[in-house]
Amino acid sequence: MKRNQQDSLNKAPLSLYIPSMAGGGAEKITVNLANCFADQGIKVDLVVSNLKGPLIKDISDKIRIVDLKSARVIFSLIPLMIYLGRNKPGAILSSLNYANVIVIIATLLANLLAKTKTRVYVVEHCNLSQTLLHPPNFRTKFLPLLMRLTYKWADGIITVSQGVAADLAKIIGIPREKIFVIYNPVFNKNVISARMETPDHPWFKPGSPPVILGAGRLHPAKDFSCLIKAFKALREQLDVRLIILGEGEERSKLELLIRDLGLQDDVDLPGFVGNPYEYMYHSSVFVLSSQREGLPTVLIEALACGLPVVSTDCPSGPREILEGGKYGFLLRVGDELSLTKTLADILTNKVELERIPNETIMTYEHETAAKQYMKLLIGESI
Secondary structure, eight states: OOHHHHHHHHHSOEEEEESOOOSSHHHHHHHHHHHHHHHTTOOEEEEESSOOSGGGGGSOTTSEEEEOOOSSGGGGHHHHHHHHHHHOOSEEEEESHHHHHHHHHHHHHHHHHSOOOOEEEEEEOSOHHHHHHSOSSGGGGGHHHHHHHHGGGSSEEEESSHHHHHHHHHHHOOOGGGEEEOOOOOBOTTHHHHTTSOOSSGGGSTTOOOEEEEESOSSGGGOHHHHHHHHHHHHTTSOOEEEEEOOOTTHHHHHHHHHHTTOTTTEEEEEOOSOHHHHHHHSSEEEEOOSOOSSOHHHHHHHHTTOOEEEEOOSSSHHHHTGGGTSSEEEOTTOHHHHHHHHHHHHTTOOOOOOOOHHHHGGGBHHHHHHHHHHHHTTOOO
């Protein structure tokens, strides 16, 4: 980084915006980036609409947290404009498309009214076309129009995978060459020590049956129902258990399914855990059952822990990460029978996978991604 650019970053804060500190992938990535920037001596503001969620404890004490105290993202527009006008950050980085729209508008208005010169960058974590097939709410139907109107004013658009980039360019009409792909900063060197700890869970005692692990927000897009049903068939063949880490709106539905299938003694939903690596290191296989993704963080984390992985070949990310199935099994979305058979084959040592090279895993290391982000945020090409 050039000296004058470093000096400007020390004088004006670099702002990262996220709606809350919920335990999702985008929130986790934002915290990872903010911590990495702060460790480099950069003045960082982490701006949130509503300061709540389990990831608060992971924020470095070197970071200033700015709570806009807004119940919804749209109500953050004016407080965000005021923040930008008063603090004049050199750049603001936003994640999640509905929030990105608001952040772009707030930055444009602050630059106009308060005569600031804040650059605005937005990150797309999900495959937009797949989201539109299963809109979580009414406002989602208007997202493409809002994104077409606002994204052209961003100083940079970043996606987390090539698949997300191609999809975004097609849906909102932005030239592909104007979209930058930066893989997520998923883990740091602390993974090596964190994964060695033993989970505080009775199913990991010596001599216990093997554990299949799933992780992610308990949301329809993750299709944990498919995983549970496939596990039911597998349980009839092998003595095995299933743990799904994460929290979300589908908890009650999944718990009912577990009861209906008589799996209460073999499936556990422990919720959000602070150290998923220890679960990954001590499990026998990891499953990603999603219907859609952007670049699934948990899949990369599982690979970094040396865990065999099975994933749906959903758009976008798994095929990219696993290099077409070279480093993990790719199955059709919703294919319970294939999932059951593949898990059985792995657990009975009928199949083997090539281990992913360390240099490939390091593509997703914090510092690697942070350097690429920083080049964009200070106006250099990557």
